[in-house]
Amino acid sequence: MSQIDWRVLSGPRVTRRTLMQLATATGAAGFAQYLDARHTLLEGARTARAASQDEPQQGGNLRLGFLISQIVTLDPQQLSQGIVAGSILPSIFSSLVQFDEQLGLIPDLAETWTVSEDGVAYSFTLREGLTFHNGDPLTSADVQYTYERTTNPDFASPHANKLALVDSLETPDERTVNLTLSKPFAPFLAVACTRGPGRALTPVPKRAVEELGDEQFGITPVGSGPFMVVPESVKVGSGLTLAAFDGWYGGRPYLDTIEVQLIPEPSSGVSALEAGDVDAIDPAPATLFEQLNSNPDLAVINGPSTSWRGVVMNYARPPWDNIDARMAVSKAIDRQAMVDTAFFGLAIPAVGAIAPAFGWAYLPPDQVDNPQAFNLDEARALAEKAGILGAKPVIISSEEIGQRPTEVLRTALVDLGLDPQVDFQQAATFNERWQSGDFDMFLHGSVVDADPDDGHWNIFYSEGPWNTYGYKSDEADKLLVATRETSDQAERARLFQELQGVLERDVAAAFAYHQNDLMAMSTAVQGFTPIPEQRYYEKVWLSS
The missing domain is CATH 3.10.105.10 (Dipeptide-binding Protein; Domain 3)
Incomplete structure (x- = not known):
């Protein structure tokens, strides 16, 4: 195998082409196939957006119906409930990097990063002025705390194995995180550091975790994403409300709130969507998918999953x-x-x-x-x-x-x-x-x-x-x-x-x-980019 210069993974942008080439070159081509499957689905999303002549509108409440009866936890380091991890958590928690529409890696909390030529040393530079939802500053110390929390055997995080190759993590100043791996691992940024799949290093605030305790933190978590949990809205077995976070580094989202409704019965979810009682259901039931697909007032997603x-x-x-x-x-x-x-x-x-x-x-x-x-x-x-x-x-x-x-x-x-x-x-x-x-x-x-x-x-x-x-x-x-x-x-x-x-x-x-990855939503929902098993809502808006 030819010599690989791992510096191509350095930020502030890693293109989809680079990820595909590197994944193939290093034997992490499963990641390349994963990217390719997602890219195919995005073409339809871009076409749909191009067809819309409306300008984004500020405000509104997006009502999301999830066809589950219970959210076990919203703690990113403990969460293994697939639909919650992919559909709710990314709105509450930002991470070091994220995918863009072309499925390259772009900044999230880290404004840039570098990777050494031998592929074992990663250095992240965090944005200035980052804050958690409770007003606490988000610094490199929070990334270190999150690493220690995830890898603590007593905490028993199911995501600890994603960090198994990390030999050391150092924070020389408030905005710098230096990671050293024991060996090169091409998908490391994607599987450990991204908003969504990379929950292992999704920063959590030490003060909030210690004050709330692990169990309560999983119910009313404090993140740094575009939306924050409204604590008094959380109702076990019913749902919760997320409110736009004015302090998010990317600016206030278009939506004012996201109302998460739990609808265990699939037919009830479909009826609610068709009646206009919710704006989207996730996942769309396969048994009623053709009914949803034939409704001109709805848009459906039928994409690959892994x-x-x-x-x-x-x-x-x-x-x-x-x-x-x-x-x-x-x-x-x-x-x-x-x-x-x-x-x-x-x-x-x-x-x-x-x-x-x-x-x-x-x-x-x-x-x-x-x-x-x-x-x-x-x-x-x-x-x-x-x-x-x-x-x-x-x-x-x-x-x-x-x-x-x-x-x-x-x-x-x-x-x-x-x-x-x-x-x-x-x-x-x-x-x-x-x-x-x-x-x-x-x-x-x-x-x-x-x-x-x-x-x-x-x-x-x-x-x-x-x-x-x-x-x-x-x-x-x-x-x-x-x-x-x-x-x-x-x-x-x-x-x-x-x-x-x-x-x-x-x-x-x-x-x-x-x-398959299935979802359905009202055509009034605009700005949504379908990515298999992940849902981002900060750019979503509702047409009048």
């Missing part, structure tokens, strides 16, 4: 420690039927955890030796061999997973000869259950940030933060470590494909589907 889901079974609860039992479940699932029935075709069957957006490592199903392929006769034979016919596994689920895919799974297990029960929970209880290992099985998964690493390491590494079901494999661990230690693209692809084979063979998960 997510996957699959059934994990609890190794600590026999018979799910038996590979024949797990393989029986996996081979009983008709993935195409699940996609068609649960998502009306707005998803892709999964063969492993590598999403199709990561084309450098992904292989289509017809090119993969898939031991988990649907075969009900083989599944029943394995179930009889494992002695699980008539078993009564409990499937835990939540609204973020959805009732329809869970029901398709339940039906598949009935066809297999089992008597499954579904325990549908609100997000907080569901998270407590799976994080503590209190389940027989559920549809696990990940929204991968910029590389397949996150969706594999967190869930399949023996000590991964989201591996609460007991999968342990020395072979898988060695392959996971190897994918992090090489920068050769072809070698990383080979390692991930070999790892995929191990995970399929072991039935580390019964891999199921990759769901």
Whole structure:
């Protein structure tokens, strides 16, 4: 591989072309595919904006309907609830850098940054006069505090692994942050430092965290983004209101407020949007997407995502420690039927955890030796061999997973000869259950940030933060470590494909589907730029 000059990642602007070239050159081409998928969707957004002849209008309340029943936390260092992380948090918290419309990296809190030629030293210069929502100044000390908070083992942040390569962080003055990595890592800025995916280093104010405590900070957080939480508006199970922050470095947003409404029932969300009771719903339900798409008063988004889901079974609860039992479940699932029935075709069957957006490592199903392929006769034979016919596994689920895919799974297990029960929970209880290992099985998964690493390491590494079901494999661990230690693209692809084979063979998960990113909004909502799995509202305005 030719010598790479990592200084091309220095700011105040890193173009999409540079990111694509560097990602490909270093073996982080999953990031390149991620950028490319997002770029395709943005073309439609630019066309829609060009068609509008209206000038942005100041003021107004944007009513956002989220098809969930509960927000578990708004603490960026603890948040793992996908829709909240991508759709609400970016309005409350700014970070060091952010994506622009061309999917390059541009300043957020850092007005510029430099990267050393060898790719291990990063130096950020913060803007002058930054403040948090409570009026406290935002300085390099807050970035250092955030780093220490995220990496503190007692705090147990699910994002700590994004900072695993950081050897040191120094703050020589109030506006300078110097980071040194143990080795070059091309997607570091995107996965650890950006507003949205980079929640690991999203600055939080020490005084507010200490005064409120971690739990309350997750309910009424204090950030530095374009909107701030109105504490008295927070109603558990109902929603909250965000108010424009006059002190945001980018100037006051067009909107006065964003009213976040929680609408657990998808049909109720669609009815509210069509009746004009909300201005947008997120995510748009696949079951009613065509109805939304045919409404001339609405605009819809149907874009790529980097997510996957699959059934994990609890190794600590026999018979799910038996590979024949797990393989029986996996081979009983008709993935195409699940996609068609649960998502009306707005998803892709999964063969492993590598999403199709990561084309450098992904292989289509017809090119993969898939031991988990649907075969009900083989599944029943394995179930009889494992002695699980008539078993009564409990499937835990939540609204973020959805009732329809869970029901398709339940039906598949009935066809297999089992008597499954579904325990549908609100997000907080569901998270407590799976994080503590209190389940027989559920549809696990990940929204991968910029590389397949996150969706594999967190869930399949023996000590991964989201591996609460007991999968342990020395072979898988060695392959996971190897994918992090090489920068050769072809070698990383080979390692991930070999790892995929191990995970399929072991039935580390019964891999199921990759769901599309769907959203719908009133045509009165202007200035919105659709980016998969991220929502920014500071440039959004409402036409009269």
